[in-house]
Amino acid sequence: MSLGGQEMLSSQARVLGEFLVERHVLSRDDLAIAMAEARRQSEPITQVLIRNGLVGEKDLTAALAETVGLRFIDFTETPLHPEAATTIPESVAREYLAVGVDFDGPRLIVAFADPGNDAGVVAVGQATGYEIVAAAGSRYEIGHALDQIFGVASVAQQGSGGLENPDGAPVLDVNELLAMVIERGGSDLHLTAGSAPVIRVNGELKPVEGIEPLNGSQIREIIYAILTQKQREKFENELELDASYTLPGRSRFRLNVFLQRDSVGAVMRAIPFEIVELSSLGLPAAVERFADLPRGLVLVTGPTGSGKSTTLASLIDIVNKTKALHIMTVEDPIEFLHTHKKSVVNQREVGEDTHSFSNALRHVLRQDPDVILVGEMRDLETISTALTAAETGHLVFATLHTQDAPQSIDRIIDVFPAHQQQQIRVQLAASLQGIVTQQLIPTSDGKGRAVAAEILAATPAVRNLIREGKIHQIYSVMQAGAKHGMVTMDQSLAALVREGKISREIAFERCTNEEDLKRLIQSGGF
Known part of the structure; x- marks a missing residue:
C-alpha cells in the first residue's frame, strides 16, 4: 500500500x-x-x-x-x-x-x-x-x-x-512447528521476536535449523491464527493469556502468550493425549498410596517444568479407574483430558468455565465432590477454601511452586495474616496427608531426564511439628522416615547417582545439603 x-x-x-x-x-x-x-x-x-x-x-x-x-x-x-x-x-x-x-x-x-x-x-x-x-x-x-x-x-x-509472501520468508504454520516438538521428543516450543523458533529437548533449548529469526509481525501472525476472537480480546486487555491448543491426532499443548519489549511472545508446552501410568514415572511407590486416601490435602510441588501436572493426572486417573466418585478439577488451562471411567470427572478451566480459582472453589462444595484438583494454590482465598474442603471430608490435590516439603508448609502458613497463622497451623496439621516435591534431572547419557522426588507423609510426629510451628525439624523426621515411605531430595538424588542414571556433578547442583549427599552416595544407603 x-x-x-x-x-x-x-x-x-x-x-x-x-x-x-x-x-x-x-x-x-x-x-x-x-x-x-x-x-x-x-x-x-x-x-x-x-x-x-x-x-x-x-x-x-x-x-x-x-x-x-x-x-x-x-x-x-x-x-x-x-x-x-x-x-x-x-x-x-x-x-x-x-x-x-x-x-x-x-x-x-x-x-x-x-x-x-x-x-x-x-x-x-x-x-x-x-x-x-x-x-x-x-x-x-x-x-x-x-x-x-x-x-x-x-x-x-x-x-x-500472487501468493508469494511479500516479506520474502516462508509462511510458518504453527502445526508444523508443534509437530517438530513431538518428533524431536521436545517439551516446549518458544516463539519470540528476533529469534528462530526454539524447542526444549531434555531440558536444553535448541533452535530450529533452517528458519531465520522471526520478527514481531510473524510471531503475532502465528499466534493469532490459533486464538479465538475471545482469546485475542482477553490477551489485548490483560497482556497475558493462558490457553490450550490441540494438534489434531498428535498432542495437546498448554499455551502461554505474553508481551516482551512490546512484541508478542509465546511458549507452548506439550501435553500427551494419553495419561501416563504412575508406575512409569519413576516415582517412589509411596506416592500411589495418596490416590487411595479418603480425605485430606495432598500437595505436588516443584519448579516449573518438573512434571507436577503429569503426576497429578496419573493420581487422578488411578482414582478414576478404581473408585465410583465425583472428581472436580479447576485448572488454568485444562491440560490432561480425563474421560469418565468408574468415576464422574468434571474439568473446569479458569477464564473459560469460571472466572478464577477462588471463584470456582467457593462453589465447588455445593457440587457434591469427593475429590477436588486445584491446578495451583495462588492466593489466600484459594488456599483457605482448599484447606476447608480437605478438613470437611474431601480428598484435595493441589500444586505449589516450592522447592521442598518444609518450604511448602511455610508457604501456606505465611500467606495468612499473623493473627490467623496459629489457627492455620492447626488446620493444616489436621488435614495434610502428604507432599511430593519433584524435579527432573538430565540423565548421564543426555538422552532423557530422570525424576528425583521427595516424599513427606503426615505422620503423628509431623502433624505435631506443624501444630507447634517447628517446621525446621520436619527434615530430620523425613530422613528417618523410610518405613513410612518418606524420602528426602538428597536421598533420591543419591539413589539416582548410585544407579548411574545421573552424574554426581548435577546431583550436587540440585541437592539440599552437599555434605548429606556426599555421605549418602558413599554409604550406599539411607
Whole structure:
C-alpha cells in the first residue's frame, strides 16, 4: 500500500510507529533506532522497517491505513460476505487486487492492496455498479482470498499479486512447528521476536535449523491464527493469556502468550493425549498410596517444568479407574483430558468455565465432590477454601511452586495474616496427608531426564511439628522416615547417582545439603 505518492510527514511516521508498537509487533527501542536511521538516510520509515526485517507487509499495511484514516481488513478476523466476495468479476479483482468484503447499505466495502490507486477504485465501481468504500488489506492475504473465491490462478493471472509472501520468508504454520516438538521428543516450543523458533529437548533449548529469526509481525501472525476472537480480546486487555491448543491426532499443548519489549511472545508446552501410568514415572511407590486416601490435602510441588501436572493426572486417573466418585478439577488451562471411567470427572478451566480459582472453589462444595484438583494454590482465598474442603471430608490435590516439603508448609502458613497463622497451623496439621516435591534431572547419557522426588507423609510426629510451628525439624523426621515411605531430595538424588542414571556433578547442583549427599552416595544407603 502506498500513500498515493505523497511523501510521509514526520507526524505520520510517528502515528505509524506508535500503531506498530500498540499492535505488539515492534518494540519502542527498535522504533527509535529505525526513525533515527530514516532521518540519517533521508528515506521513509517504511523502507527502513522493511529493509531491516522489523515488521511484515501485513502489519505495515495496517499501520499505513491508520495514518491516512482508512479501514484495514484483517482476513484472519473478518469473514467475507459470500455475495460481496463474488460481486467483483475475477479479471477486475485480480488486475487491481481487490476483494469484496461486505455491504454497507447501497455501498460495497472492498479491500485493495493499494487503495490509493484511484483508477482501481473507479474500475471496480464500474464493474460492479456499486459505490465503493475502499479499505486496505495485505497483498498476500488478498491474493490468497482471491484464490479461495475463484480457484488458484495461473502465474499469468496472478501477475504481481500472487501468493508469494511479500516479506520474502516462508509462511510458518504453527502445526508444523508443534509437530517438530513431538518428533524431536521436545517439551516446549518458544516463539519470540528476533529469534528462530526454539524447542526444549531434555531440558536444553535448541533452535530450529533452517528458519531465520522471526520478527514481531510473524510471531503475532502465528499466534493469532490459533486464538479465538475471545482469546485475542482477553490477551489485548490483560497482556497475558493462558490457553490450550490441540494438534489434531498428535498432542495437546498448554499455551502461554505474553508481551516482551512490546512484541508478542509465546511458549507452548506439550501435553500427551494419553495419561501416563504412575508406575512409569519413576516415582517412589509411596506416592500411589495418596490416590487411595479418603480425605485430606495432598500437595505436588516443584519448579516449573518438573512434571507436577503429569503426576497429578496419573493420581487422578488411578482414582478414576478404581473408585465410583465425583472428581472436580479447576485448572488454568485444562491440560490432561480425563474421560469418565468408574468415576464422574468434571474439568473446569479458569477464564473459560469460571472466572478464577477462588471463584470456582467457593462453589465447588455445593457440587457434591469427593475429590477436588486445584491446578495451583495462588492466593489466600484459594488456599483457605482448599484447606476447608480437605478438613470437611474431601480428598484435595493441589500444586505449589516450592522447592521442598518444609518450604511448602511455610508457604501456606505465611500467606495468612499473623493473627490467623496459629489457627492455620492447626488446620493444616489436621488435614495434610502428604507432599511430593519433584524435579527432573538430565540423565548421564543426555538422552532423557530422570525424576528425583521427595516424599513427606503426615505422620503423628509431623502433624505435631506443624501444630507447634517447628517446621525446621520436619527434615530430620523425613530422613528417618523410610518405613513410612518418606524420602528426602538428597536421598533420591543419591539413589539416582548410585544407579548411574545421573552424574554426581548435577546431583550436587540440585541437592539440599552437599555434605548429606556426599555421605549418602558413599554409604550406599539411607
